[in-house]
Amino acid sequence: AQTVTQSQPEMSVQEAETVTLSCTYDTSESDYYLFWYKQPPSRQMILVIRQEAYKQQNATENRFSVNFQKAAKSFSLKISDSQLGDAAMYFCAYTGSPTTGNQFYFGTGTSLTVIP
Amino acid sequence: DAGVTQSPTHLIKTRGQQVTLRCSPISGHKSVSWYQQVLGQGPQFIFQYYEKEERGRGNFPDRFSARQFPNYSSELNVNALLLGDSALYLCASSFNLFEQYFGPGTRLTVT
Numbered sequence: 001a002q003t004v005t006q007s008q009p010e011m012s013v014q015e016a017e018t019v020t021l022s023c024t025y026d027t028s029e030s031d032y033y034l035f036w037y038k039q040p041p042s043r044q045m046i047l048v049i050r051q052e053a054y055k056q057q058n059a060t061e062n063r064f065s066v067n068f069q070k071a072a073k074s075f076s077l078k079i080s081d082s083q084l085g086d087a088a089m090y091f092c093a094y095t096g097s098p099t100t101g102n103q104f105y106f107g108t109g110t111s112l113t114v115i116p
Numbered sequence: 117d118a119g120v121t122q123s124p125t126h127l128i129k130t131r132g133q134q135v136t137l138r139c140s141p142i143s144g145h146k147s148v149s150w151y152q153q154v155l156g157q158g159p160q161f162i163f164q165y166y167e168k169e170e171r172g173r174g175n176f177p178d179r180f181s182a183r184q185f186p187n188y189s190s191e192l193n194v195n196a197l198l199l200g201d202s203a204l205y206l207c208a209s210s211f212n213l214f215e216q217y218f219g220p221g222t223r224l225t226v227t
Binding site: 004033035037042043044045046047050091093095103104105106107108109 | 149151156157158159160161164172174204206208214215216217218219220221
């Protein structure tokens with residue numbers, strides 16, 4: 001079974017600094033997708049960034065980028081120039097190929113605090 | 117465009133009762149998934165529906181059931197409620213089956 005592990009329950013970062021959130025996963029599939037979701041205290045889950053496993057290039061969305069290491073099954077999120085609005089729970093998620101049914105597996109989350 | 121909507125926002129039920137939660141997907145999205153999020157945990161997959169058919173089911177008892185309507189909205193039903201069913205229930209819709217957009221959730225409290 002697929003598993004997603006986030007080993008950092010809590011992280012903090014100074015405003016304008018950079019922080020990296022870690023995620024590892026376990027799968028026997030070769031075709032899959034990885035995601036980072038943000039859940040602010042208002043609780044609505046927001047998609048931050050997506051990575052397709054077949055793409056070697058790391059995904060980037062403005063201040064958010066990932067370090068995808070397929071062989072190591074690692075998928076970390078880097079937040080640059082951290083802002084107060086980045087404070088939230090961050091969840092790493094995995095899903096397999098849509099053709100085989102795509103149940104999402106989530107990690108337990110990392111709570112990010114941004115210090116002014 | 118409106119996002120995923122869920123109703124009700126909050127719900128309080130008594131053990132043994134039944135509850136129905138509702139979800140309307142983003143316009144054009146044909147897939148709806150349901151998740152249970154216990155406080156302090158990540159979401160756990162319950163069901164996925166696509167074009168009104170069940171495509172996947174997580175490790176939840178038969179007390180949990182769902183359906184998708186012709187307009188792609190969905191209902192999640194939970195029978196014989198237990199205290200452990202207290203959680204945030206999230207609905208997510210998808211156009212392409214692998215990128216999901218979440219609603220605000222329904223907070224269910226079972227007393």
